[in-house]
Amino acid sequence: MDPGLGPGPEFDLIRSFLRDLPRVSGDVVRVGPGDDCAVIGTEGITLTIDMAVEGVHFRREWLTPEEIGYRAAAAAVSDLAAMAAEPLGLLVALAIPAPDGDEAKQVMQGVAALARSVSATLLGGDVTRSPGPLVVDIVAVGRTAQPVLRSGAAPGDELWVTGRLGGAAAAVRAWRSGDQPAPAAREAFARPTPRTAEALWLAAQGGVTAMLDLSDGLAGDAGHVATASRVGVVVDAAAVPIHAAAATAATDDDGLAHALGGGEDYELLLAAVAGRGAELADEFRTRFAVELTRIGTVVEGSGVWLRQRSGAVEAMPLGGYDHMRMEEE
């Protein structure tokens, strides 16, 4: 649920407000606000809420209604993956300008397609008219015996990432420039694949100490791990796997900027005890046909640091990707 709060200073107020609330059901709540999901009860029921607003998270000119639904559901299910939770079902709330038309049905078909892809069912819905933007709010419900939190990383751990980064950001950049994005970039934005099976497998192998999904951009999300785990994180610029569409559409530095600052890749970022990632990487790649790349190291201290190709290490601002800015730029 954190992606919507975002890393921007504008939400510090609300974030602190959420955290300061009394936790009156503390015996039932195993993980409260501040991680990707809440986890409740003896069964480890895992819950996250993710709201997508037209003009903020997407534009209707960019996506079909079916893609809007698919993408919103993928973002929520990705939060379950980040906790190593098996998806069970979705609840969907739609506010839609013409709720009786085909568009509402098409959005729901997109949600349903994503749900089927992760063997989740639809638990319920609420559809209402919107006098303004299309709003798709998805609650993903899962189950985890042993949630992987953001807070478990320790100095000496290694930082790994699944897949390649920056594809969705390359698509947004093309649209904003008035161009059509490359098909692979468009696909990365419109149909992200939550790394559900990958996360469950990784967590089951042991040695994964922290995990989240990349929704705010690598810089911001690495910052979440650093803050939650009270550690520093050093990212190797040369090691970050850049999505082909981001790499070809720009200079090397632009590709890296897309990966670091561009949001919504919905890949996994994880910390693992030293050596464990290397032991798992080959089988992971074979099993899932997805890359697993070591991109950095967890250190004592705080903040996120970027080791440049030159060898120089610089502090990285934690701003990351800010959903608020999409329309203003």
Add this chain to the structure above:
Amino acid sequence: MDPGLGPGPEFDLIRSFLRDLPRVSGDVVRVGPGDDCAVIGTEGITLTIDMAVEGVHFRREWLTPEEIGYRAAAAAVSDLAAMAAEPLGLLVALAIPAPDGDEAKQVMQGVAALARSVSATLLGGDVTRSPGPLVVDIVAVGRTAQPVLRSGAAPGDELWVTGRLGGAAAAVRAWRSGDQPAPAAREAFARPTPRTAEALWLAAQGGVTAMLDLSDGLAGDAGHVATASRVGVVVDAAAVPIHAAAATAATDDDGLAHALGGGEDYELLLAAVAGRGAELADEFRTRFAVELTRIGTVVEGSGVWLRQRSGAVEAMPLGGYDHMRMEEE
């Protein structure tokens, strides 16, 4: 979650779409879409989603930001009560024109105040900018050992209702006419009280066969019981308890119209085996200082019927209250 779907024909499409989806996690899902909440897992975790949209469910001129949050949370928690579920926590998604300002914080304070009143915690949140209306989406999470469904009513059962009806509708009517509502009507709209303790107590006594919360108006919600239970329902016009603000603001017939067609009273409507309600009513009133009134009978057949004060029985249209129409009228 049904209130947002509403009884209007415009949602038949979406409603049928929700129901036709495969239930791939059927062993985990104890109650799926179509009741007030979904119920999952061995612990009976109970989930509902309820979206409130400015200009559809409320207007900012009518309510303070704190009341907007309180009311939205009350509506969701009322769905838990309808299943006889104990509240555990809330997830909140806000889309708000100026998310960094005091308004977001005030909405959250309203949500938190309602949460505290039912000993629920805040499980998480997602706050984003809205380019249009203020949207408050609340997920209420509870737990029930024995959910009371809409589908358990049988011919011969009696129909009972808590509290008095039509107060919120009287407030909306006053605002629409350019008047200020009576304080009691305004309070009924702005600060509805979910009947959580009442529902848990009633369900624990046994003999309650069906229950829901009144969000679509008595006519529409009685229709939900009739449809789900495959029975008919006869409501006695003379027995319906009219809210003082609705009764004084209008003729007798107008007061009844507010109760039957006006939505969002968030009182409980229940069916109980013959005689059970009468056995419970005195203790209920003493315990909760809330009325419990027999308003009708469950019969063989289908649909909702109104027994007029004259004795004549007429079919009641199931239209009920339609959230879609608030702005159009």
